Amino acid sequence: MDGAGSADEPEAERRTVRPLHGVLAAMAVSLSGTAISAVALPWFVLATTGSAARTGLVAFCEMTPYVVVKLFSGPLVDRTGPRTVSWTTDLVSALAAAAVPLLHALDLLSFPVLLVLVALIGAARGPGDLAKEVMIPEAAERDRIPLERAAGLSGVIERLAATVGPAAGGSLVALFGPLTSLAVNAGCFVLGSLIIAVTLPRGMGYTAEAAQPPDGEGGLGEAGYWRRFGEALAFLRGEPLLLTIVVMIGVTNLLDAGFSTVLIPVWARQSGNGPAAIGLLGGVTGAAAVGGSLVAAVYAHRLRRRAVFFAGFLLAGAPRFLVLAADAPMGVVLAVFAVSGFGAGFLGPVLGAVLYERIPRRLLGRVNAVGDSVARAGVPLGGLLAGTAVTAAGLVPVLLAAGAAYFVTTNLAGLRREWRELDRAGRVAGRKPNQRAHQGR
Template sequence: MRRPFITFLAANALSVTGNIFSILAVPWFVLETTGSAVLTGLASFATTFPIVISAAFGGTLVDRFGYRLTSVVSDLVSGLIALAVPALFLTTGLSYPLLLLMLFLRWLVTTPGETARKAMLPDLSLAAGVRIERATAAYDGVCRGAAMVGAPLAGVLILWIGPHLLLFVDGVSFLLSALLIGAGVPRVRRNARDSAGYLGDLRAGLSFLWQDRLQLSATAMVVVVNLLDTGVTQVLLALYAREVVGDPRAFGLLTGVLGAGAVAGTIVYGAAGERLPMRLTYGLCFLLAGVPRVLVLALDAPFPVALAVTALSGFAAGAINPILGILQYDRIPVRLRARVIGAMTAAAYAGMPVGGLLAGSLSTLTGLDVTLLMFTSVYVLISAPPFVFRAWRELDRSR
């Protein structure tokens, strides 16, 4: 019975890899065809904005139509749209407005598939006899591993076959993912049909999240940390590499060791997580994932020290998503699962565009070191809820 669970993980790895290919190929493709940084930024917006919309409003549809069907249809449509971009470019031509429209639609239909796969995880793990700690760690580890391998592979493929053909590979990966889910993963239990209409169902999911103080607090923490992480990754690390180290390779190395540490941390949590106190583990890992790697940069520590501390932070981050997954699966009713997860995902993405703007503005006004210290302070504050608020004690009873 573990074969469907492994097939499910393989399908998710393919879709994550396809997303990474698209994220790297599209800006290069736009720069190559238009030469405009402004148009490249607009294409990035057309990629990220629909994720927020679809995550917020698509989860309700996932609950209504079922996880497996949504995953398959989402991947099929995403793959066909991705294939259409290079096909049009190489044949009749592809105008920039049409490209923006196709990017918007591609990511609009991709997100419900991701929500559906995340929602079906606990049922598949139960059928496979895999403990939820190991299942969530395996799911997160596959995502992180696919992203870690996919990014450098995309860079090689862009040089080898060009960004437009890499988008073709992106489309194929989604079609394969749809095939694996459709042919190799059984249908999980059907959601209860007590629908109050789309708006009523949407309201029920948002109301549940609002009333669950523990998950609302966890979502707020993720919103702020994603905002900070975006600013650090997209702006402050690049400034550090240029102004402090004087070598752009430092940017790539810091990003790489963070990802590698996260994969290792996920693997270790999958093996030992069931024996660890959940609230204390989550709180410490949340603190260590953000504070040390930013503080060490602010203190101008030697670069090898910065690399080692960043790897440690990545290792701590590896346990965060699996624990959040356990929290969601334990507390959200099956009939509300996709819409609540979708709302949490939308919130998590919503603050990310602000992070880059905030980091860029603060570093210009106050300097890099001061901005890094300010970010460190916020990381400390946002890590406090598991240690301070009474609602977080419920996390220790989520087993």
């Protein structure tokens, strides 16, 4: 377990890389591995079963444990320390991912066994991703980097992973098959675990407040756990803006999950473009999103957040669905995905800065866990519903319906009064992180 305030912590910090660099590097390799798997796993299922419904079921079995375990892991991350949670869960993900090609080579990989393994990967990824997110604001403070810039750099890393991962995954699948890509995914998880365990100081992310729980909280016993969990729920209930963001992102995440795990692979197969096209689309989208994230990291604090946020969603949402439904030439498809990626690059920095500003540091792990899990609650259903819908109605009607739902969701949400707070939050960017959240409201 990580200890807080150890005597050798300053020396440890001198021996390590800068904390933000370590966290971002670990995020980069683990997210890249996940993006590679997002190409390889659906293609493996489609190639071996020929079923869009089974492809959606695999996505469901990975994301359901991801959401559920992440939801309840917040108190554990806050109490145990995100550094320990991050490197241990990455190792579990690596073992489960490596088991897929190994068991297939031994002719022991039945479809039910595959579902169990992807469920284990999802269950480990949930708290692992949360732990890395929780360390971002403290790492920014240690490196004296503005919070919005740190959130922007985190967004850049996510977009880089979304660029490199699908491109590498598509190329690996085309050249060596999907199982090789899954083995690479396992290696990425191992590398991410080592980066966190070796480069970050032991006290990283383990705050003094977490080390000394209030009287009666009882540490991580049953009563203490549920008290900590209840604090997160109570905080979110008192934040209408955060609740509105969570609900809207929840709907778009459901649509995005169905799009990436089922609709794009089915389109690639029916159009004859193959798995390389999946990687190419992901690479173009991610590269454009990196550009958007870099611009946002430099200029986001000077712009009106609400305008940036909804303009980004207008570009990043419905156009992707509609261009595939229109059976447009590949050049047009790539251009639309590039524009969508650029718009999406502005979303993460805005959301990250707002969350870090409004959530007290001692609640960060558990509030992020609850909010992110609710926002991702529809993700397991996305692939399942998309696979069932494509089987029943065909690809084009599903693309049109999903694109319309995306447009309506993101535009109607902007009419609610709570979104005015998005711009107000920007006015406190010069204060210490989370200072606003500690003030009386």
